[in-house]
Every structure is written in C-alpha cells, then in structure tokens.
Amino acid sequence: MTAVALLGLGEVGSVLAEDLAGVRLSAWDVAFADETSAASRNARRLGLPSTSDAVTAVRDTDLVISAVTAANDLVAARSAAPGLPAGCWYVDLNSAAPGQKQAAAEVVEAAGGRYVEAAVMSPITPQRLAAPMLLGGPHASAFAEFARPLGFTGLEVYADVVGPASATKLCRSVMIKGVEALLAESLLTAREWGVEGQVLASLSNLLPSDDWEKLAAYLFSRSLEHGARRAEELREAAVTVAGAGIEPVMAEAIARRQDWAAAHRPADLGQDLLPLLDAIRAQLPGTATKGTPE
Structure with a gap:
C-alpha cells in the first residue's frame, strides 16, 4: 500500500485526504498545536493519526505532498527533510515564487528525496484530484506515471527544470x-x-x-x-x-x-x-x- 504524508491540512490537504483511496495517510500541520484550529478539526474528521512533527509524518512514506501556505514553502521542506526516506517523492503544491521552490528542491534532493514542482492551475474544487496541475523538475515525468493511478488525472508534464510551473x-x-x-x-x-x-x-x-x-x-x-x-x-x-x-x-x-x-x-x-x-x-x-x- 502506498504511504502518503500530507504537509498542511487546510482546504487542499483535506481534499487530497478525502480523495486518495487505497493509501495509508499521515499528516502534519503547524496548526495541530491548536486543537481548535481548522487543521486539527480536519484531522479528527478524517480520522488521521496525530503526528508530533513533520519528520514523524513523513517517515516510511512513498510520497510527501506539501500543501502549506506560500510563505512556509521552504520552511516545510526543511522541517520534513530529516525524515525523508531515500527516493521518496516530494510534491510541492504551494503557490511560492520560483526561487523559493528551487531552494526547497535543493533541500529535498540533498536529503535523498525526489522533488517535483506542481502548480495547481484552478481552484482545487470542484475538480479535486482532477484539477489541472503543471509539473516541473527532472522527476516530473516519472512522477506523473506514478501518480495517475492514485487519481491525479489532471497532470501535465510542463518543464524538466524547477521554476517555470x-x-x-x-x-x-x-x-x-x-x-x-x-x-x-x-x-x-x-x-x-x-x-x-x-x-x-x-x-x-x-x-x-x-x-x-x-x-x-x-x-x-x-x-x-x-x-x-x-x-x-x-x-x-x-x-x-x-x-x-x-x-x-x-x-x-x-x-x-x-x-x-x-x-x-x-x-x-x-x-x-x-x-x-x-x-x-x-x-x-x-x-x-x-x-x-x-
């Protein structure tokens, strides 16, 4: 069974958690520290196990999906990097500037992960997993083949470098x-x-x-x-x-x-x-x- 970790359990993370069938899910959100936060409520509603930090959430996973706020894109990559398994996919959905994405890619790759830039080109609803996403980076094509069976049907391999997406x-x-x-x-x-x-x-x-x-x-x-x-x-x-x-x-x-x-x-x-x-x-x-x- 594919193991997926979600970094960020807001609107996008919750949609992914609801629609990713046949996978083992874990999640981490900085807002988990507040039991009344939307992220904490989402975790309880979805029955996701509570993890203490990003490293714990990503350990023993095949795929990490980062869906945090734009300002926290690089912070999320750095927080997860020490726990990334070798060869783990790290898909960055965040609306961050190309420079921040390139810096996040360096962190992930240095930790042994495979970084994939992803740009969601519409609201996540109503299309949900079928929402159009542009993929970038040297692992984009291989990730598209891995992810389509999980339900990501709107993927487009867009660039072989990080930044254009x-x-x-x-x-x-x-x-x-x-x-x-x-x-x-x-x-x-x-x-x-x-x-x-x-x-x-x-x-x-x-x-x-x-x-x-x-x-x-x-x-x-x-x-x-x-x-x-x-x-x-x-x-x-x-x-x-x-x-x-x-x-x-x-x-x-x-x-x-x-x-x-x-x-x-x-x-x-x-x-x-x-x-x-x-x-x-x-x-x-x-x-x-x-x-x-x-």
Whole structure:
C-alpha cells in the first residue's frame, strides 16, 4: 500500500485526504498545536493519526505532498527533510515564487528525496484530484506515471527544470486574484452609490459572462474566505515580478486588498452578492447610501 504524508491540512490537504483511496495517510500541520484550529478539526474528521512533527509524518512514506501556505514553502521542506526516506517523492503544491521552490528542491534532493514542482492551475474544487496541475523538475515525468493511478488525472508534464510551473501559476494569480480585488473595490463603492447593477451590466461589454452578479459573488466570497492565504501568494507573485525586472505595483496592491478582505470577512459567506456587499459595508465607517443617479 502506498504511504502518503500530507504537509498542511487546510482546504487542499483535506481534499487530497478525502480523495486518495487505497493509501495509508499521515499528516502534519503547524496548526495541530491548536486543537481548535481548522487543521486539527480536519484531522479528527478524517480520522488521521496525530503526528508530533513533520519528520514523524513523513517517515516510511512513498510520497510527501506539501500543501502549506506560500510563505512556509521552504520552511516545510526543511522541517520534513530529516525524515525523508531515500527516493521518496516530494510534491510541492504551494503557490511560492520560483526561487523559493528551487531552494526547497535543493533541500529535498540533498536529503535523498525526489522533488517535483506542481502548480495547481484552478481552484482545487470542484475538480479535486482532477484539477489541472503543471509539473516541473527532472522527476516530473516519472512522477506523473506514478501518480495517475492514485487519481491525479489532471497532470501535465510542463518543464524538466524547477521554476517555470510556479512562474506560470503566479503570473496567472496576478490576473485572477487581481480581478477579485478589483471587483471588491469597484462594487463596494458602486453599492454606496446604488449603481452596482449598472456597473455589472457594463462589464459584459468587454468581459462576457452569463451572470456577472453570480460570478462576482463567487470571486468576492473566495477573497473574503481565503484572503490571508491569497495575500501570501501575491507577495510571492510580487517577488517573481520583481525578479523579472518589473516593479510589482499591482501584485503588492492586490496583496493589500486580499489582506483587507480577510479582515472584513462576514459570518455568512453563502449570501448573494448584494447582501454580501452590505454585510461588508456595515463594518465600514461613513457608508450611508448616496442613492442612484437620476
């Protein structure tokens, strides 16, 4: 039986734990120290054994999947490295900058593991194990053959070096998370003036969508729910942009707006767009509606 260790038991790690059938699972998350954390609750719900540290979690495994926050990508590799069995796959799903991934690869390879860069190119749900993933590094092709029978059907061998897959992911993130940030700023202001309907209708002139109100509610709710994690990702994107010789004006601004969204998350994220906007605006000073134009 294939033994799999999950580093990180948040949204992505939980999906993997639920869908990886016929394997022996272990997990480690720094949040396990807090029994009330989402990671601890996920471990109890999934019936995963509680491990005391990353080294214990990865010992005697065939595959380690790192699904931590972007800022902890290299930290996770370093924490697991002393326990990696020789030849163990180490798959790095994190939205970290290419430089951080390359440093993580050096740590894993030095410990005797086989590092594989992976960039998840869509939300993990609803496709779950079938979500599209770009693989990079010298072991990418061999890992794809190993992983497809486990259910990873969206894999694409993308590069034989580490870096291009994460660069692709983070350039995409500037666009996708940027749209979330733009919608938040635009629609909260439009709601103040009572013109949100007209603004949304006008978007289809250039950006066709069957239902901009539904799409905006989805994107906005994702930002509110995962803003802190998205902000970390955009700071990694800013590093990547700066590394290309471009001032990361937009990536840094998006990170700020994503942090802001996380700080203004309402209790109910399942609302339609207008109640969601109103729930956010209710937290802000001086937001009395100015009314629609004549």
